[in-house]
Amino acid sequence: MLVIVDMQARLLPHLDGGERLAGRVGTLLRAAHLLDVPVVVTEQNPRGLGGTVDALLDDIRTATVIEKHTFDATLAPAFVAALPPAPATLWIAGAEAHVCVLLTVLGLLRLGYRVEYVADAAASRRAEDRAVALARAQQDGARLTSVETTIFGWLGSCRHPRFRDVLALVR
Template sequence: MLVIVDMQARLLPHLDGAQRLTERVGTLLRAANLLDVPVVCTEQNPQRLGGTADSLLGDLRSAKPIEKHTFDATLAPAFIDALPSAPATLWVAGAEGHVCVLLTVLGLLRLGYRVEYVADAVASRRAADRAVAIERAQQDGARLTTVETTIFGWLGSFRHPRFRDVLALLK
């Protein structure tokens, strides 16, 4: 399952590398759609931070964003209800890397999930905060990965019937 954390319209302009983040998360979402990887998406206090960025909404398909008011999404019952049973593998991306993404990753690890922290699809306001979050996630048991490694892992082989479609997303 792909977990997209707080990719919200009013938050994104304040992030270091926001455009690249939006592109990378969009690529993950489109690949997940092609490969039937389930997606769950969160929104932190959408009344203040707005909803998920319009550029990503079409790629969410039926994954209605889950509203939360906790930084760690695992403290929101609706988020927990949307997850598969542990010890499933969850790929996590979004914003902000050192707050909601990191705290959600730590919560998922405590619940027994295998967590893949998609490092090139995570951003914070400051690059230093993102760097520390990546290190902390890894120290606490998350595995670091990238968008391309994630997608090729989902494919498994160039013989996958959707290989060419997915490859087009990466070019």
């Protein structure tokens, strides 16, 4: 399952590399859709931060969208209810890397999930905060990965029937 955290309209313009982040997350979402990988999207206090950024709305059409008010999404019962049983592997990306993404990663690890933190699809307002978040996640047991590694891992083989469609996303 792919977990996308808080890619919201009023937050992204303030992030270091926010536009690039939206592109990387969009690529993950399109690949997940092509490969039937289930997706959960969180929105932190959408009345205050707005909903998911417009650029990703088409990409989340089949996702489960969870409104939350906790920084750690695992403290929101609807989020936990949307997850497969542990110890499934969850890929996580979004914003901000050092707050909601990191705290959710730590919560998922406590619940017994295997967590792949998609490092090039996570951002914070300050690059230093993102770096600390990645180090902390790794120290606590998450594995760092990238968008392309994630996508090719989902594919498994160049013989996959959707290989050419997915390859077009990363070129």
